Amino acid sequence: MIKNLNLIDSKLSITNRIAILTFCRNDIxxxxxxxxxxxxxxxxxxxxxxxxxISVLIITGEGKAFSSGGNIKEMLKKNSSFSGPVEEVEKKYRNGIQKIPINMEKIEIPTIAAINGPAIGAGFDLACMCDFRIMSNKAYLAENFINLGIIPGDGGAYFLQRLIGYQKAAELTLTGRQVSADEALNLGLILKKVEADQLLKEATKLATDIAKKPKNTIRYTKRLLKMGSKLPLSEFLDFCALFQGISHNHKDHKNAIKKIKVKK
Structure with missing residues (x-):
């Protein structure tokens, strides 16, 4: 167990500045x-x-699925996160599944979804919240809320269209159909399709390429990348100037310059 971290249905391993969060509920x-x-x-x-x-976080699933999203058995129960009058269900969503996108937007390091199996509904949306997606050739994706008579209550409609554009996101969301690894790659939904037994190896390889960079710079660059799609250019450039000022005065920059001099 990692000190000061309490996980119940997952496990976290940390090696060479790379953390791997593995979901351990294959039973559901x-x-x-x-x-x-x-x-x-x-x-x-x-x-x-x-x-x-820690400079990179990989998220993956143990067993056959990355994540099936919402638990359908829970939806059938009278007392669950999906039951109750409108106001009660709304509150449950805000205090439950919607905490994921809120917190994923706050994470300071790059994230990689290593999609080992089906990523369905909120599971698919979680993968879309990550910076990178690497997918097993045995996995598939599905924004299948509409098949259950519900909408993407976790914010999936926000993230998906930012990855592949409105029209294609609308088609996947309104049909709820499955997307293979090949199609996901063609759509630009994933960075790479790999053999199932090579998934974590490929995800770790990318994570290693990133994690060996100056750790302070990684975090500031991640923040700028997230800001870039939300701020007006003039305001964005103000943050660039501020972060660059911090970077020029940080030991990461000075150490990097020294290494370049040594190589020469």
Whole structure:
């Protein structure tokens, strides 16, 4: 167990500044509801944000699925996160599944979804919240809320269209159909399709390429990348100037310059 981190349905390993969060609820296909996975994700984000020795987070699933999203058995129960009058269900969503996108937007380090199996509904949306997606050739994606008579209550409609554009996001959301690894690659939904037994190796390879860079610079660059799609150019450039001022005065920059001089 990692000190000061309490995970119930997941496990976290840390090696060479790379953290791997693995969902361990194969019995429910790593469903985010009806489990403690939401809390585990949030606790992990808080932990890595405070730990400067972690520079990349990989998220993956144990067993056959990455995540099946909402637990359908929970939806059938009378007393669950999906039951009650409108006001009660709204509150449950805000205090439950919607904590994932709120916190994923706050994470300070790059994230990689290593999609080992089906990523469905909120599971697919979680993958879309990550910076990179690497997918097993045996996995598939599905924004299948409409097949259950519900909408993407976790914010999926926000993230998906930012990855592949409105029209294609609308088609996937309004049909709820499955997307293979090949199609996902063609759409630009994923960075790479790999053999199932090579998934973590490829994800770790990318994570290693990033993690060996100056750790302070990684965090500032991640923040700028997230800001770039939200701020007007003039305001964005103000933050660039501020972060660059900090970077020029940080030991990471000075050490990097020294290494370049040594190589020459």
């Amino acid at each position: 296909r790593n469903a985010l509801t009806g489990s403690y996975l939401i809390d585990d994700i949030i606790n992990t984000i808080n932990y890595v944000n405070k730990n400067s020795n």
